[in-house]
């Protein structure tokens with residue numbers, strides 16, 4: 139028996155110099171066809187990215203008949219029905235000449251609060267929630283330094299060099315002694331570079347428990363037994379900007395020191411906000427880029443400056459961008475005793 143002949147080495151693929159049209163690009167074609175991009179504009183982008191036009195053109199053509207793509211198209215058509223109903227609902231709400239105005243209210247009876255702001259889903263500033271809170275008289279950067287300066291905290295830092303600092307927040311976490319951070323805030327002037335945000339879980343640490351003792355009576359729509367689990371603390375310089383996002387809970391956010399500017403957009407306008415990643419919108423309300431995000435021009439932004447002692451009530455799903463106008467200390471709590479959950483499943487959509 140003769141030995142099997144040696145298997146010749148497999149021929150190497152011919153080097154074309156083009157990037158390969160891989161699964162990622164095929165998904166890109168599907169997503170952009172769903173966005174109603176023209177085959178010509180897609181071909182131009184792909185060619186510019188180094189793909190072979192002779193391979194891309196038939197791939198774009200084939201995608202339009204692919205059964206998986208046709209299934210996605212059907213779901214998109216169902217979704218667009220819902221989008222049109224929601225857009226009409228928003229138009230009806232905006233018939234109210236006061237739609238764009240954020241009210242400042244005190245002594246709102248519980249029934250009215252639930253009906254008008256929770257069930258009616260309207261942001262409001264409550265001016266009297268914190269009136270008896272020791273925090274209002276006691277908290278200041280100096281007080282933080284004296285009572286808690288020896289403790290470590292987790293802050294967000296080096297944000298200015300990263301346009302996506304909020305999405306990439308895990309990369310910006312740094313530990314520092316609170317005393318050092320207070321000094322940095324007081325000496326550093328206006329900046330968005332560093333901020334002690336709610337993600338620090340400070341209030342669940344025993345060393346910071348005295349801060350919760352400085353919170354007095356809560357509004358009667360809150361469950362006080364849940365406060366420690368559902369409270370957050372914010373401290374930073376003038377100039378911090380929390381970019382446009384929505385939370386997955388309703389909450390109250392009380393300004394203790396300094397002012398913050400809050401801008402809100404209704405959850406009914408989510409389809410205008412390019413929400414292709416988790417809870418974030420790429421639209422910057424300070425500099426909207428209407429070439430990239432033309433639908434945003436149809437959104438209505440509510441705008442209010444919140445003063446020390448005032449509390450924002452943020453209804454479920456409302457988009458907000460928040461800028462500190464002064465050195466700022468705030469306290470937020472989401473122990474609101476009504477159904478308070480937002481479930482989402484929002485995979486990242488790339489290349490938009």
Ligand SMILES: O=C(O)CCC(=O)C(=O)O
Pocket residue numbers: 372378379380385389391398458460461468470
């Ligand atoms: O105060 C801020 O910078 C952001 C507040 C915020 O987004 C929130 O409480 O959900």
